[in-house]
Amino acid sequence: MSPNTGVRQAREQPSREPTAPVPESSPAPAVQRVQLGQLLLRASLLSEGQLEEALAQQARWGSRLGDIVLASGWVRPLDFYRVLAEHFHLDFVNLLEYPVDASLFESACYNEYAQLLYLPWRKIQDTLWLATADPVSPEFLARWGNRANVRFVVTSKFDVLWELQRVAGAAFSRHAVYGLARFDPERSASTVLSKPQSEGFLALALLFVSVLLIAPFPAIVFLNGVINGFLLLSFLFRTALCWMSCADQVGLSVSDEEVAALLDADLPVYTILVPMYHEPKVLPILAGALRKLDYPRSKLDIKLVLEEDDTETIEAAKKLALDATFEIVRVPHSLPKTKPKACNYALRLARGKYLTIYDAEDQPEPDQLKKVVAAFRKLGSDTACIQARLNYYNAEENWLTRMFTLEYSLWFDMFLPALDRLRVPIPLGGTSNHFDLVKLRRVGAWDPFNVTEDADLGLRFAARGYHVGVVNSVTYEEANSRLGNWIRQRSRWIKGYIKTWLVNMRHPVKLLEQVGWRGFLSFQLFVGGTILSGLIYPFLLVPFIIWFVTRTGELHRFFPPLILAVSMGNLIVGNTCLIYLSMLAVAKRRHHALLPHALTAPLYWLLQSVAAYKALWQLVRKPFYWEKTLHGISKFTPAEVARANSAP
Amino acid sequence: MALASSPLRKLLGPTPLRKHETLWARLVCVGASGIVVAGVLHGVGLGGSTRTAAPFSIALALGALWCFHLRTSGLSACWSALFAGSLFGLWRSQCAAFSSANWGTWCSSLGCGVFVYAMLCVLSAYGRERGLQPLATIALILAIGVVARPPVIVGCILVSLMIFIDERLRTAGLLSSLLLLFTPVGLCGVFLGIMNHFSPGGFSLAEWNWNLAESTFDIHAAELLHVGSGTLLFLLVVLGVRFLEKKAGTPDLALVILYLFLGLVGTMRGIPGRLSVDDLRLILTCGGCALLVVAPPSRPPARVAVCVAAMVPSIVGVWL
Numbered sequence: 001m002s003p004n005t006g007v008r009q010a011r012e013q014p015s016r017e018p019t020a021p022v023p024e025s026s027p028a029p030a031v032q033r034v035q036l037g038q039l040l041l042r043a044s045l046l047s048e049g050q051l052e053e054a055l056a057q058q059a060r061w062g063s064r065l066g067d068i069v070l071a072s073g074w075v076r077p078l079d080f081y082r083v084l085a086e087h088f089h090l091d092f093v094n095l096l097e098y099p100v101d102a103s104l105f106e107s108a109c110y111n112e113y114a115q116l117l118y119l120p121w122r123k124i125q126d127t128l129w130l131a132t133a134d135p136v137s138p139e140f141l142a143r144w145g146n147r148a149n150v151r152f153v154v155t156s157k158f159d160v161l162w163e164l165q166r167v168a169g170a171a172f173s174r175h176a177v178y179g180l181a182r183f184d185p186e187r188s189a190s191t192v193l194s195k196p197q198s199e200g201f202l203a204l205a206l207l208f209v210s211v212l213l214i215a216p217f218p219a220i221v222f223l224n225g226v227i228n229g230f231l232l233l234s235f236l237f238r239t240a241l242c243w244m245s246c247a248d249q250v251g252l253s254v255s256d257e258e259v260a261a262l263l264d265a266d267l268p269v270y271t272i273l274v275p276m277y278h279e280p281k282v283l284p285i286l287a288g289a290l291r292k293l294d295y296p297r298s299k300l301d302i303k304l305v306l307e308e309d310d311t312e313t314i315e316a317a318k319k320l321a322l323d324a325t326f327e328i329v330r331v332p333h334s335l336p337k338t339k340p341k342a343c344n345y346a347l348r349l350a351r352g353k354y355l356t357i358y359d360a361e362d363q364p365e366p367d368q369l370k371k372v373v374a375a376f377r378k379l380g381s382d383t384a385c386i387q388a389r390l391n392y393y394n395a396e397e398n399w400l401t402r403m404f405t406l407e408y409s410l411w412f413d414m415f416l417p418a419l420d421r422l423r424v425p426i427p428l429g430g431t432s433n434h435f436d437l438v439k440l441r442r443v444g445a446w447d448p449f450n451v452t453e454d455a456d457l458g459l460r461f462a463a464r465g466y467h468v469g470v471v472n473s474v475t476y477e478e479a480n481s482r483l484g485n486w487i488r489q490r491s492r493w494i495k496g497y498i499k500t501w502l503v504n505m506r507h508p509v510k511l512l513e514q515v516g517w518r519g520f521l522s523f524q525l526f527v528g529g530t531i532l533s534g535l536i537y538p539f540l541l542v543p544f545i546i547w548f549v550t551r552t553g554e555l556h557r558f559f560p561p562l563i564l565a566v567s568m569g570n571l572i573v574g575n576t577c578l579i580y581l582s583m584l585a586v587a588k589r590r591h592h593a594l595l596p597h598a599l600t601a602p603l604y605w606l607l608q609s610v611a612a613y614k615a616l617w618q619l620v621r622k623p624f625y626w627e628k629t630l631h632g633i634s635k636f637t638p639a640e641v642a643r644a645n646s647a648p
Numbered sequence: 649m650a651l652a653s654s655p656l657r658k659l660l661g662p663t664p665l666r667k668h669e670t671l672w673a674r675l676v677c678v679g680a681s682g683i684v685v686a687g688v689l690h691g692v693g694l695g696g697s698t699r700t701a702a703p704f705s706i707a708l709a710l711g712a713l714w715c716f717h718l719r720t721s722g723l724s725a726c727w728s729a730l731f732a733g734s735l736f737g738l739w740r741s742q743c744a745a746f747s748s749a750n751w752g753t754w755c756s757s758l759g760c761g762v763f764v765y766a767m768l769c770v771l772s773a774y775g776r777e778r779g780l781q782p783l784a785t786i787a788l789i790l791a792i793g794v795v796a797r798p799p800v801i802v803g804c805i806l807v808s809l810m811i812f813i814d815e816r817l818r819t820a821g822l823l824s825s826l827l828l829l830f831t832p833v834g835l836c837g838v839f840l841g842i843m844n845h846f847s848p849g850g851f852s853l854a855e856w857n858w859n860l861a862e863s864t865f866d867i868h869a870a871e872l873l874h875v876g877s878g879t880l881l882f883l884l885v886v887l888g889v890r891f892l893e894k895k896a897g898t899p900d901l902a903l904v905i906l907y908l909f910l911g912l913v914g915t916m917r918g919i920p921g922r923l924s925v926d927d928l929r930l931i932l933t934c935g936g937c938a939l940l941v942v943a944p945p946s947r948p949p950a951r952v953a954v955c956v957a958a959m960v961p962s963i964v965g966v967w968l
Contacts (some may be wrong), residue, residue, distance in 0.1 A: 243788070246781035548842075572839045576791060580832050584784055594823040600832075 039083045045075045062265030063298035071297035071325030077156050081133065085154035093121065102167045114349045116140045117160050121153060133157040161327060161349060168409070173332045176344035180444040186506060187460055189450040189499045189500050192623045193268055194506045196370070217627035220558055227536055228566045234529030235574050236275050237522070239615035240408070240416035242581040244589065251417030252386070252469045256373040262370055264296050271352030271367050271437065274360060275305040275342045280316030281632035282361040282478070283518070284641045287320055289363040291504050294370060300325045304347040307331050336405060336624040340446030340453035347445055356434040361478040362629045362642075363393060363473075364432060367472040372434040375471045384439035384466035389413060393477035394636040400486055401479040401634075402597045403604040408479075409544025409585035412470075415526070420470045425462035425623065427455035427500070432475040439466055449624050450503070458505050459523065463514040476632045483607075489629040490611035495619050497531050523643035533574070534612030537605055540571050575602050706758070707739035714937055723944045727951060731940065734955040738878060742930050744834065760796045761934035764906065767804055767934055768899040771811065772942035773791040776965075783812055783828060791832030794840055795924050800931065805833065809901045850942045877930040878960060879936075883907075885957035886936045889950045895943045903935040 040046040044055070046069065056070045061068065066084060069075050078094070085092035104120035105113075113119055117138055118132035127149045134140060135152055144150050165172070181188040193201070211219040245251070274286060283304075290302060306313050308330040317328055332344045343357060354372065358364065372386045379386075387414040395405035412429060419426045433454060433468060443460050446453040461468050480486040482614065503522065504511055512520045543559070559567060582598040618625060715732035719725060770785045786808050793801040812829055820828070887904075890896045910928055945951045 058768075190853055239788070243781065243784055246784045247779065572836055575839075576832050576835045579835065580787065583828060583831060584780060587820065587824070587828055590820075592820045595820075595824045595827050597829075 001575065027192045028544065035255065036084070036087050039087050040069065040075065040080075043083055044078070045079050048258065050074050056100065056295070057298070060264050060385050061267075061296035061298055063296060067298035070324035073298070077158055077324050079131045079154045081154055084135075087327050088154065090135060090381075091153045093131055093153045093155050095119075095121075095155050095163045099133065099168065100163045105167050107168070108172060110171065110348065111162070112143075113160070113164050113168075113471065115351055116143070117157050117351075118144075119155075119160055119163055121155075127151055129153060131160065133160050144188055157324070158213075158327065160246040164349070165330065169332050172345050172348045173334045175339075175348070176331075177334055177336070179344060179385040180447050181449070183444045187444070187447070188461075189447050189456070189503050192499065192619065197502065197506060217557055221560060221563060224558060225563045225566070227532070228563060228570055230541075231529070231533060231536060231570050232566055232573065234255075234525045234533060235570065235577050237525040237529070238415065239573075239577050239581065240423075242414045242584055244418040244421060245414040246584060252375055252418055253470060253472045254378070256367075256372045258374045258378075259367050259370045262374055265560075266298055266372070267296060267373060268353035269299045269301055269351055270295060271301040271303065271345050271350040271355040273303050273305055273343055273350070273357045275346070275357065275629060276313050277307055277339075277342075278313060279360040281633050281640040281641070282408065282637065283313065283316050283320065286358060286360050286362055287322060287326075288643070290358075291365050293364065293368070294366045297323075297325055301344050301351045302326045303329045303349065305329045305331060305342045307333070307337065309333060329342060336448055336626065338448050338451065338453070338624070338626045339452065341448035343453075344445050344448060347441070347582060349435060352437060354434055354559045355437050355440065357431050358475065359477060359631065361637075361640075362431055362475050363477075364388065365473050368471075369434075371427070371471055371473045375469060376434075376436065379469055382465065382467050383447045384436050384443070384452045384461045384464075384467055385427055385428065385470060386434045386521070387412075387416060387426065387467045387470045388473045389470065389474050390429050390432060391474050391476055391589070393476040393640065394479050394481065395591070397479070397481050397634055397636060398598070399600070400483060401481050402594055403484070403601065404479040405591070406582040406586055406594055406598055406601065409589050409591070410446060410582050412572060413584045413588055414581065416470045418469070419522065419526070422518065422522065423467070424519040426458045426468045426470070427452075427497075427527060428458040428468065430454050431477070433457075434471075447503075449622070450496055450499050451492045451626055452500060455496060455527070456500045456503065459500060460525075463504075463511065465514075478631055478637065479633050480629065485633065487607070487611050487614060488627040489615040490608065492629075494531060494534055494536045494608075494615035495613050495623075497527055497542075498615065498619055499623070500640075501527050501531060531612070533605075534608045535616070537574075537609045540567065541606075543567075544571055576603060578605060664941055668926050671919070680894045704740060704743075707736060707743045710739050710743075711736045714941070718943050721941050721944060729960070730955055731944075731951075735882075735937070735958040738882060738933055742926065743879070756797065757930055760813065760927060761930045763793050763796045763800065764804070764903075764931050765934040765938040767793075767807075768938035769902060769942055771899045771902050772897070772938075773805075784886045787829055787832050790830070791836045794833060794836045796848060798929065799910055799913045799923050801833070803906045803913075805830065806909060807905055810905070811898055811902065840907060849902060882954075882959055883936045884940050885954055889945050889954060890939060890943065894945055898915060899939060899942060903932075903939065906935070917918050 006170050037046070037051045041051060050069075050072070054065055054072065054074075057063075057068050058065050066080065070077060070080055079368070082092045093285060100119050101123065104123055116132075116137055117134045118130050118140060118453065120128060121131040122129045124456050128147075129151050130144060131153050132140060133155055134157075144152075153380050178190075181190045186194075208219065208223070211222075272290065276283070286472050289299075292483075293300070302325050304317050304326060306317070306328060312320045312329070314328060318328075331345045334341070347355070354369075354376070356369070356372070368388055375386045376383055390408055392401060392405045392408060396402065415428055416429075430452075439461075443457070443464055443466075445457075446510075450456045458468055480489055501523075508520075513521070515523065528591065578601045579598050582601050586594040586598070587593070618627075649808035711732040714735070715728045716730055723731070726883060765787050767786065770782055773782050773785070790801070790804060790808065793804060808829060813825055882901075886901055887896065890900055907928075910923065910931070913923075940954065945954060
């Protein structure tokens with residue numbers, strides 16, 4: 001199709017007015033679809049069989065034919081949009097060849113541009129030319145349809161997003177980094193310790209040192225008692241959570257019948273963010289898993305969120321020749337270089353009603369998105385997020401992966417559903433958290449300065465009065481199989497937990513008012529307990545070992561009878577809980593082969609302590625540093641990649 | 649309909665716990681706990697002849713707690729109070745039997761009774777709902793039971809093994825089933841065993857009753873039947889009522905097995921752990937109370953029969 005003279009002139013000489021007609025209103029959809037299909041047939045872009053299949057899918061999914069054809073990958077996007085322009089008697093413009101006039105952009109409209117897929121292209125003699133990838137969108141027509149001095153040209157969706165990022169990328173990036181810090185500074189981890197916190201901790205430290213100098217043994221005994229008492233409560237709380245989750249009906253359950261009852265036509269557009277950094281190897285696994293999702297493809301808005309300097313993953317993504325439901329979002333370089341910042345950036349381009357995040361090596365169960373939609377409908381309107389359960393596909397690889405699987409089963413199958421049932425804040429897991437996009441934006445999205453942004457977000461939702469649910473769908477991931485990599489990942493998690501605790505404890509009374517006493521206690525015992533148990537575990541174990549080996553009576557001074565009983569209780573209850581609760585978790589998942597391995601859990605928790613001290617050190621030295629976890633290092637990865645590639 | 653709305657029916661019929669009663673219930677719990685603590689302190693602190701006040705206090709507290717538990721299981725407030733009141737004499741006489749013992753023996757014996765009570769309640773839950781939760785509960789209760797007398801904990805382990813193993817074997821292997829059921833008790837036992845073994849040179853733990861060196865045992869075969877003077881009658885009536893009302897099930901079987909096991913072990917010499925006839929009576933009474941709580945008798949005659957059976961020892965004692 002050759003562009004008409006007016007547009008050609010506009011391209012070359014912006015002062016001359018293009019002559020392309022502007023549709024007065026949206027033509028009848030049924031007529032459009034048939035015509036568009038015929039045009040695609042005529043242009044030999046689609047076979048008759050493909051058109052029939054697309055029309056059948058259209059009847060089922062309630063999507064537009066164009067979206068279905070693009071999502072199927074039968075037609076190249078550029079070819080499709082040329083035909084679309086012809087269909088509406090508009091001109092087609094390739095924005096890469098004829099870029100937009102950036103001076104026409106209004107920063108207040110950036111979100112609108114991304115949502116409605118249009119951009120102001122040129123302005124010639126008081127006539128504004130808009131380049132749109134969706135000329136019949138009702139919202140777009142309502143905004144621009146009846147303006148006398150506005151004309152349209154058609155362009156590709158990818159050109160719109162590319163140009164939008166070219167012009168507004170720096171602003172998006174600034175907002176991704178500083179958005180929360182400006183919107184809600186008290187909830188941002190950009191400052192590790194607030195001034196009152198610094199002063200408070202300093203005062204406590206001075207007080208303790210003073211008491212230590214005056215009466216050393218009572219001071220140590222007091223500290224010993226406080227810590228041991230808190231830990232015992234934390235262990236008992238976890239046991240209670242686990243016991244609750246042993247009941248079959250705990251947690252939000254969406255049945256297969258409920259999933260089957262969903263009409264595809266009623267399903268909303270779903271955005272999937274996949275932030276990656278130097279992970280070209282595992283990309284095929286995710287692409288394969290996403291292709292298997294039981295969700296109308298025309299309603300998927302998948303964004304591979306890549307750093308602009310990560311050329312190897314960008315090239316790997318291009319080589320996969322993904323269909324038009326996949327978009328590559330290049331995040332400009334800025335600090336801190338964290339996953340939440342990348343997600344914030346991509347959030348500006350998200351178009352779905354719901355949004356989820358998957359890691360590069362994730363394999364969600366095919367019906368997960370439908371289950372989440374059903375769950376959102378089941379739960380009240382105050383639900384902001386649904387967390388899917390995580391588990392590992394390489395559990396049997398080595399001792400570390402077995403332990404990791406035990407721990408994840410405990411966390412996602414036992415603790416989180418029970419927290420959900422108690423209606424207390426849930427620290428979200430790293431991936432497979434499904435958000436209501438409006439509510440996510442309302443709370444300021446992710447904190448780029450927090451390295452466990454997901455856990456922090458769960459707390460922020462709770463503080464705003466939103467509910468977070470846990471659904472019975474699993475995403476399988478790659479468990480860390482190497483010790484160094486595991487320590488790196490775990491130290492980041494614990495550092496993030498410490499930051500989350502510090503941020504939320506800036507105003508303890510306010511937090512108490514927001515989440516209630518139950519939520520407050522649960523936060524202290526669950527998040528605080530996780531941090532403290534990692535740090536204290538060696539101190540529980542070492543005196544026992546010293547006593548066991550030497551049978552010395554010297555330790556009596558630090559352990560008066562009551563504290564001795566609590567301390568021993570911690571050692572016994574703590575270790576028994578760690579072991580037995582892990583057993584229950586894998587028994588619930590019917591992964592019985594892992595049961596005996598739970599007996600070695602105390603050794604795993606020693607590793608946790610190593611990571612905890614590394615996290616503490618990093619909190620002081622590099623509080624915003626994101627320790628990258630390597631993916632694709634499992635011996636199972638090649639098999640998974642091959643399986644993904646061989647899938648239809 | 650007239651009967652249904654009559655005041656008597658309202659008073660005696662099954663009623664769920666009302667909202668305003670939860671405050672009352674909390675007060676009862678706090679009060680009862682206070683009485684137990686006061687009773688123990690009283691017994692420990694004063695000793696001698698004044699020690700008779702402690703059994704009374706503890707019997708009162710046990711009665712109040714049991715009354716509350718009956719109430720939460722759906723029995724009307726009136727019947728709950730009647731049951732608790734009629735059993736008070738039995739509680740008191742059993743607590744009084746320990747008046748000459750030290751407080752550690754007291755706590756240990758009461759602990760055994762409470763342990764059996766909790767275990768039977770959980771077993772009844774398992775009868776209603778099969779799954780991981782009752783199993784986990786039993787496993788965790790067994791872990792707490794390491795501080796009970798060895799014959800009691802061993803008896804409970806055997807009972808739980810008989811009841812759970814078949815079900816678990818169908819869903820998991822033998823090793824997995826055993827691990828799920830006995831890991832907590834095993835680990836706690838190992839930890840305590842290690843500590844008790846090594847404690848003379850270092851940390852001296854409280855005098856746990858898990859003292860494997862002790863081997864005296866007090867029950868003679870003839871005494872087993874002598875138990876029947878009061879407790880056995882109460883227990884037989886409870887079991888009979890449950891059987892007639894077709895409520896007998898796993899917990900009843902467990903209690904009978906436990907009684908036979910403890911009796912059998914009691915007659916043997918050289919078995920570790922001290923368990924007297926008084927301990928056995930207390931355990932059986934707690935077991936009977938647990939059976940009443942998990943499914944209280946439905947018909948008034950049955951309820952009256954239980955109350956009378958519970959009061960017989962006190963009445964006979966008064967007459968004598």
